[in-house]
Amino acid sequence: MDRTEFLKHDRAFQRGHISRRAFLQVTGLGTAAAVIAACAPSTTTSPAPSEAPSTGPSTGAASEAPSASAGIDPLADWTPPQGVTLGDTLELTTWPNYHDPKTLDRFTQLTGVKINVTVFGSNEEMLAKLQAGGTGWDVLVPTNYTFETYGKLKLLEPLDLTKIPRFDASRYEARFLMPAHYPAGSPDLYGINKDWGTTGYVINTKHVTKPMTSWKDFWDLARADYSGKVTIHDYQLTAIGNALKYYGYSFNSVDPKELADAEKLLLDVKPHLFAITSDYQPAMRNQDAWIAMAWTGDAVQLNRDISEITYVIGKEGGEIWSDFFAVVANAPHREAAYAFLDYMATPKISAKDAEFHGYPVVDSAAIELLPDSMKSNPIVYPPADQLAPLEFGAAVTLTDPNRAELWARVKSA
Amino acid sequence: MTPPGLAAARTSPAGQTASRWRMRLATALMLAPMSAWYFFLLVVPLGILLVFSVGERAPEGGYQAGFTLDNYVNLSTRATAFGNTLWMAAAGTILCILVGYPLAYYLATRAGDKKTVLLILVIVPFWTSFLIRTYAWLTILGNTGIPAFLEAVGFGKTVLLNTPFAVLLGIVYNYLPLMVFPLFVSLERLDKRLLEASKDLGAGRWATFRQVTLPLTLPGLLSGAILVFIPIMGEYLIPALLGGGKVFFVGNALFDMYLQSRNWPFGSAAAIGLILVVLVAVGFYLWFGSRGRVERQVSLL
Numbered sequence: 001m002d003r004t005e006f007l008k009h010d011r012a013f014q015r016g017h018i019s020r021r022a023f024l025q026v027t028g029l030g031t032a033a034a035v036i037a038a039c040a041p042s043t044t045t046s047p048a049p050s051e052a053p054s055t056g057p058s059t060g061a062a063s064e065a066p067s068a069s070a071g072i073d074p075l076a077d078w079t080p081p082q083g084v085t086l087g088d089t090l091e092l093t094t095w096p097n098y099h100d101p102k103t104l105d106r107f108t109q110l111t112g113v114k115i116n117v118t119v120f121g122s123n124e125e126m127l128a129k130l131q132a133g134g135t136g137w138d139v140l141v142p143t144n145y146t147f148e149t150y151g152k153l154k155l156l157e158p159l160d161l162t163k164i165p166r167f168d169a170s171r172y173e174a175r176f177l178m179p180a181h182y183p184a185g186s187p188d189l190y191g192i193n194k195d196w197g198t199t200g201y202v203i204n205t206k207h208v209t210k211p212m213t214s215w216k217d218f219w220d221l222a223r224a225d226y227s228g229k230v231t232i233h234d235y236q237l238t239a240i241g242n243a244l245k246y247y248g249y250s251f252n253s254v255d256p257k258e259l260a261d262a263e264k265l266l267l268d269v270k271p272h273l274f275a276i277t278s279d280y281q282p283a284m285r286n287q288d289a290w291i292a293m294a295w296t297g298d299a300v301q302l303n304r305d306i307s308e309i310t311y312v313i314g315k316e317g318g319e320i321w322s323d324f325f326a327v328v329a330n331a332p333h334r335e336a337a338y339a340f341l342d343y344m345a346t347p348k349i350s351a352k353d354a355e356f357h358g359y360p361v362v363d364s365a366a367i368e369l370l371p372d373s374m375k376s377n378p379i380v381y382p383p384a385d386q387l388a389p390l391e392f393g394a395a396v397t398l399t400d401p402n403r404a405e406l407w408a409r410v411k412s413a
Numbered sequence: 414m415t416p417p418g419l420a421a422a423r424t425s426p427a428g429q430t431a432s433r434w435r436m437r438l439a440t441a442l443m444l445a446p447m448s449a450w451y452f453f454l455l456v457v458p459l460g461i462l463l464v465f466s467v468g469e470r471a472p473e474g475g476y477q478a479g480f481t482l483d484n485y486v487n488l489s490t491r492a493t494a495f496g497n498t499l500w501m502a503a504a505g506t507i508l509c510i511l512v513g514y515p516l517a518y519y520l521a522t523r524a525g526d527k528k529t530v531l532l533i534l535v536i537v538p539f540w541t542s543f544l545i546r547t548y549a550w551l552t553i554l555g556n557t558g559i560p561a562f563l564e565a566v567g568f569g570k571t572v573l574l575n576t577p578f579a580v581l582l583g584i585v586y587n588y589l590p591l592m593v594f595p596l597f598v599s600l601e602r603l604d605k606r607l608l609e610a611s612k613d614l615g616a617g618r619w620a621t622f623r624q625v626t627l628p629l630t631l632p633g634l635l636s637g638a639i640l641v642f643i644p645i646m647g648e649y650l651i652p653a654l655l656g657g658g659k660v661f662f663v664g665n666a667l668f669d670m671y672l673q674s675r676n677w678p679f680g681s682a683a684a685i686g687l688i689l690v691v692l693v694a695v696g697f698y699l700w701f702g703s704r705g706r707v708e709r710q711v712s713l714l
Contacts, residue, residue: 122672122673124474124672124673124674124675125672125673127473127474127675128474128475128671128672128675129672131473131474131475131675132475149473152473153473228572231657234658236673236674270659273659274572274575274657275574275575275657275658275659276657276658276659277657277658282551282555283555286552286555286556286557287556287557288555288556288574399472399473399474401470401474401674401676404474404673404674404675404676405674405676407669407673407674408666408669408670408673408674408676409490411658411661411665411666411669412490412491412493412494412661412665412666412669413493
């Protein structure tokens with residue numbers, strides 16, 4: 001156990017997430033146990049003797065580990081872990097346009113591990129493939145609302161934080177890290193934040209002259225002034241969620257009546273849409289579409305290249321989300337997976353990567369390294385009052401069969 | 414001198430049984446790869462599909478054992494997708510015939526020395542990935558492509574992308590060679606003396622085509638039609654790219670059911686439904702083909 005993990009357990013203990021006994025058990029290292037034993041004599045009487053023999057060998061290993069991790073400065077550049085065989089490949093399953101190829105190449109240079117990237121269009125597809133089994137994937141980039149399902153189905157492994165010495169939870173805002181704990185509130189962490197973002201819409205102000213500030217504007221104008229020029233995500237979570245916001249319902253609603261309203265709206269708007277697609281950048285770039293439901297990073301990339309394209313966060317609210325790096329259960333290249341997570345948890349690396357993909361990062365040390373143009377960009381880091389009404393997607397929003405079927409119906413209508 | 418073993422095999426009844434047994438074994442061995450292929454890649458998956466189609470969706474998605482026919486009853490909610498697929502597949506096949514027949518006719522009868530070059534040109538696009546060829550149409554049909562040209566020459570604003578037209582265009586473009594080749598073969602094999610005879614007997618060009626050329630190339634036409642029709646029925650990529658999620662095929666519905674809503678039982682029921690629809694359609698083609706042959710025999714008499 002290194003300092004980082006000890007602190008994590010310490011915090012969990014302070015917040016009351018784990019019992020004192022559990023805390024002592026997981027952190028039961030020779031010296032630490034002895035120190036705490038002095039403070040808490042009542043609990044150590046029974047666990048201490050039983051702990052002692054079992055921690056014997058691991059203490060030996062752990063006593064070397066801290067000395068290794070003690071030498072690690074998270075703010076310095078990344079170096080491969082010592083004395084670990086990483087193998088020669090790593091299967092990374094992620095989203096399109098989400099990693100700087102240079103970042104991945106550099107990992108290969110430093111470790112000799114070649115990264116094979118597979119990209120997906122939705123969390124549902126990733127989940128479906130993992131459920132079917134035999135993927136051979138190592139590292140996954142799931143979104144906040146998937147952890148409950150992945151945890152329940154044991155498709156991811158709880159992270160062994162000793163293998164990710166550069167990760168330090170204290171640099172991460174708690175609300176972003178929280179969804180990766182499974183069961184909710186437990187100290188078991190299944191992922192560390194890659195980045196976060198919002199779901200709003202981009203408008204090309206060269207053509208869109210009416211003021212647009214809300215989801216009501218979005219859905220109303222899509223059926224009127226800008227008919228044939230609007231795209232929405234091919235994704236039930238956001239398409240239905242933002243249709244729910246039209247009526248002021250929760251983004252995560254699974255109430256049958258509210259979903260029926262959303263379905264009515266979506267069916268009504270569908271003939272007026274240019275496309276239902278999550279690959280909306282080409283349409284926005286060649287001006288086939290003037291308005292597109294969009295995620296932060298696409299908005300940043302579009303705005304960077306075409307300054308007339310701006311980003312709107314619906315004032316009724318909508319979605320705030322975060323993607324994580326996670327290790328797939330029974331990953332064939334587990335050591336390489338952990339090395340990659342540690343690599344990406346290095347502020348220098350993740351800040352450089354963020355300049356490419358355009359999404360805001362959570363790691364406070366990495367934020368400091370970002371260029372000012374990014375830190376002060378309101379698309380990347382929107383003002384707090386715009387973020388306030390946003391909701392994190394819930395696990396049930398992803399798995400609710402009625403939402404899924406509703407969306408499949410709308411699409412095939 | 415013959416080896417003793419062989420001599421014995423020729424004479425003794427026991428040897429005959431052994432050789433017959435050996436022949437059977439050889440036949441079985443030669444058939445084994447094909448049978449295994451057929452069994453494991455067709456019969457078993459179909460069986461799984463059937464079992465899944467009467468099951469239930471697990472709470473987290475996927476399959477859960479059960480017995481219900483609800484999935485088949487609910488297929489009516491996908492009627493639009495089935496109807497859309499059927500008419501687009503039929504229209505695509507007819508368009509392929511309309512474009513492919515004259516092309517094949519030209520290649521087989523008029524092209525002369527250029528024939529080989531032209532045939533290769535028909536195949537060349539197949540050397541590029543299907544995905545890239547279809548993606549290219551996104552640019553051609555998009556706002557900065559043909560619509561920009563049409564607007565410049567005064568046709569006003571047109572939208573081509575994400576319409577049934579775009580999907581049909583993509584289908585004809587991608588499947589045309591599958592229509593041209595069977596037609597080309599049957600047209601090339603056509604006995605030209607029959608055409609001369611028809612002319613000698615006073616038939617005009619149209620009558621010759623209708624009564625001689627077309628009936629004799631009907632087998633090629635039908636096999637081309639089946640080669641084109643069946644893959645279009647299962648098409649996923651072209652409507653996904655050129656239809657923008659608005660022109661919807663059963664293939665796209667299947668994708669959504671398996672990978673988005675993760676309702677495998679419902680997806681399996683839809684897959685079985687699609688197989689049945691294709692079987693009926695192909696049955697109709699074959700019936701149509703055999704009917705044509707009967708008529709021909711009658712007319713020959």
